[in-house]
Amino acid sequence: MTTLTRRQWVKSLALTALASGGALAQQGEKKPPQPLPISEYEPKSMLHVAETRIERSRFPVIDFHTHLSFTNTSGPVEKASPRAKREEILPVMDRKNIRTMVHLTGGYGAALEENLRYWQQPNPDRFVVFTEPWFKKSIEPNYSQFQGEQIERAAKLGAKGLKVLKTLGLFLRENVTTGKLISIDDRRFDTMWEAAGAVKLPVAIHTSDPEAFFLPIDRYNERFEELNAHPDWSFHGKDFPSNRELHEARLRVVARHPKTQFVFLHVGNAEDLAWVSGWLDRYPNISVEIGARIGELGRQPRAARKFFDKYQDRILFGTDAIPYGNETPQQIFGEQLYEIYYRFLETEDEYFDYAPAPVPPQGRWRIYGIGLPDRILKKVYHENAERLLRLK
Numbered sequence: 213m214t215t216l217t218r219r220q221w222v223k224s225l226a227l228t229a230l231a232s233g234g235a236l237a238q239q240g241e242k243k244p245p246q247p248l249p250i251s252e253y254e255p256k257s258m259l260h261v262a263e264t265r266i267e268r269s270r271f272p273v274i275d276f277h278t279h280l281s282f283t284n285t286s287g288p289v290e291k292a293s294p295r296a297k298r299e300e301i302l303p304v305m306d307r308k309n310i311r312t313m314v315h316l317t318g319g320y321g322a323a324l325e326e327n328l329r330y331w332q333q334p335n336p337d338r339f340v341v342f343t344e345p346w347f348k349k350s351i352e353p354n355y356s357q358f359q360g361e362q363i364e365r366a367a368k369l370g371a372k373g374l375k376v377l378k379t380l381g382l383f384l385r386e387n388v389t390t391g392k393l394i395s396i397d398d399r400r401f402d403t404m405w406e407a408a409g410a411v412k413l414p415v416a417i418h419t420s421d422p423e424a425f426f427l428p429i430d431r432y433n434e435r436f437e438e439l440n441a442h443p444d445w446s447f448h449g450k451d452f453p454s455n456r457e458l459h460e461a462r463l464r465v466v467a468r469h470p471k472t473q474f475v476f477l478h479v480g481n482a483e484d485l486a487w488v489s490g491w492l493d494r495y496p497n498i499s500v501e502i503g504a505r506i507g508e509l510g511r512q513p514r515a516a517r518k519f520f521d522k523y524q525d526r527i528l529f530g531t532d533a534i535p536y537g538n539e540t541p542q543q544i545f546g547e548q549l550y551e552i553y554y555r556f557l558e559t560e561d562e563y564f565d566y567a568p569a570p571v572p573p574q575g576r577w578r579i580y581g582i583g584l585p586d587r588i589l590k591k592v593y594h595e596n597a598e599r600l601l602r603l604k
Contacts, residue, residue, distance in 0.1 A: 250437060251571070253571075254570050257563060259562075259563055261562045261563055262559075262561050263561065263564070264555060264558075264559045264581075266554035266555050267307075267547075268307070268554075269309045269310075269558070269593060270554075270558055270586065270589055271309075271586075271589055271590050271593045271594065272309055272593065273308070273309055273310045273311060273312075273550075273593045274310075274312045274313075274314065274528075274593070274594045274598065274601075275310055275312070275313045275314060275529060275531055275533065276475070276503075276530040276597050277316060277477060277503035277528075277530025277532050278314060278315055278316065278531065278533045279295065279315070279316060279317045279532070280294065280295055280301065280313070280315040280317075280327075280331060280535065281293055281315070281319075281330075281331075282317050282319075283317065283320070283323040283344070284323070285348065289321070290319060290320065290322055290323040291323055292318075292319060292323045292326035292327045294330065295534060295535040295537075296536065298330070298331070298335065298339075301313070301545070302335075302338065304547055305338065307547060308550040308551075310550070311338070312337065312338055312339065312340055312603070314342065314373075315332075315342065316375040316416055317342070317344060317375060317377075318331075318342050318344065318371060318375070319343070319344055320343055320346045320362060320366070321346065321362075324343050324366060324371065325369065328370050332370060333370070340372045340373075340601060340603075341370070341371055341372065342371060342374060342375040342416060343362070343363070343366035343371040343373075343374055343375070343413075344375050344377070345362075345374070345380070345401075346358070346359060346362055347379060347380070347384050347388065348388060350384065350394070350400070351387060355400060356400045356401070356402070356404075357403060359403060359404045359407075360404055360406070363404060363407035363408050363411065363413065364407055364411055366413070367411040367412075371413065372413065372414075372601050373413045373415065373601065374404075374413050374415045374416070375415075375417075376415060376417040376418065377418055378418045378419060380401075380419075381393070381394075381395065381396040381420070381461065381462075382421075382447060382458070393452070393453070395453075396458065396461040396462050396464075396465060397464040397465050397468075401465075402468070402469075405468070406469060406472065408472050409472030409473070410471075412473075412602065414473045414474070414601065415472060415473065415474045416475045416477055416501070417474055417476060417477065418477040418478060419459060419461075419480075420455050420458040420459055420481070421445070421455075422435060422483065422508075422574075423455050423481075423483055424439070424575075425445055425446055425447050425455075426447050426448055426452070426454060426455045428448055429443065429446055429448070434575045435575050437576075438573060438575070455481075459480070459481060462476075466495050466498060467495065470496075470497055472497060473497050474498050475498075475499045475500065475600070476491075476501070477503060477530070477532075478501070478502075478503060478504055478505045478532075479500045479501070479502055479505045479508070479509065480498075480500050482502075482505040482508035485512070485516070485519050488500065488519075489519065492523055492526060498526070499526040499527070499528060499596065500526065500528070501528040501529075501530040502527065502528070502529065502530055503530035503531050503532035503533075503543075504531070504540075504542055504543055506552070506553060506556045506566050506579060507542060507566040507572070507575065507577070507579060509556070509582075510556050510566055510578075510579020510581070510582075511577050511578075511579055511580070513579070513581070513582050516582050517583075520584060520588055524587075524588045524591050525591060527591070527592050528592070528597050528600070529553070529557075529592050529593050531545075531549055531553060533545035533549060540573065541568060541569035541573045542567035542569070542574060546568070549567075549568060552564075552565065552567070552568065555581055556581050556582065557581070557582065557584050557592065557593075558583065558589065560580070560582070561580070561581045562580050563578045563579075564578055564579060564580075565579075566578065
């Protein structure tokens with residue numbers, strides 16, 4: 213054991229004091245934490261996990277949910293407003309193994325005819341066009357009969373289905389844009405649902421939105437950034453129905469029209485797969501599509517995998533892709549978008565981005581792949597859609 217002399221002991225105390233004083237001085241100079249806007253926060257994960265790039269899907273794909281144009285209603289006659297040209301879309305489709313894209317927002321009247329001429333007729337194996345309800349005419353006394361006849365006309369022109377936007381239930385009012393909101397199960401649309409069933413056009417219907425869109429935009433809302441950037445996407449307050457009320461109204465429509473095939477877009481309600489499972493068990497005329505919801509499915513991978521196993525014959529591949537749709541990065545048509553979907557479905561990779569964006573656009577989380585087997589992949593990628601759309 214070493215014995216310190218008095219001089220060594222004093223020197224040790226002095227050095228300790230100096231060190232303490234220096235540390236205290238440094239603490240005194242320490243700057244307070246700098247505020248960082250959440251929008252500028254882009255953390256890089258330190259996890260070392262597998263990263264699998266799937267450049268082409270394992271089997272050919274039918275993308276059941278895309279928007280290649282929208283209908284311009286500003287003039288005296290409705291016109292198709294394309295988001296891109298065929299020559300921009302087809303090369304991406306070829307590289308990503310996309311056999312067919314289903315263009316849901318094909319419009320009505322003259323716009324529908326334009327869309328059929330531009331997309332479907334020159335490339336019937338590559339593009340499928342849906343029609344839409346003529347909501348602007350809903351104030352007319354003979355609307356119910358008129359809308360039914362328009363569905364029949366659309367089928368004769370070559371349209372392959374009917375797309376119903378969330379306009380019904382959240383925006384369409386008694387005087388189109390003013391007055392009381394019209395419910396999804398309003399009887400004036402019964403003829404439309406029946407007509408679609410009679411001519412075997414599947415009804416792709418978007419009802420409600422993520423549950424967070426019906427809650428206050430505050431610090432407890434997991435989609436705060438998304439809603440803060442787009443406050444008009446919020447359906448909290450005012451005279452909007454609740455998320456549950458909207459879905460229940462849609463289910464009443466399904467129950468009243470058992471011969472009509474409905475496709476619930478966005479998985480119906482991807483945040484509550486148990487509830488959606490109940491719908492599928494009760495109503496055989498419902499299928500679901502996954503567009504813009506792998507962000508939800510991928511953060512519950514075990515439940516999602518069980519869901520795909522059980523309902524493998526009733527799940528359709530879709531992306532909700534929009535060419536140049538920059539305000540919704542999870543929907544921008546392009547190679548990156550499809551690679552993320554393929555990675556989610558084909559691999560068991562962990563903790564990866566659900567959108568090609570530096571900041572997760574829907575909520576600050578990442579997703580996990582569900583690694584579907586080939587027999588289910590074939591069904592989801594194209595077989596279920598082929599059957600529903602009666603494609604050869």
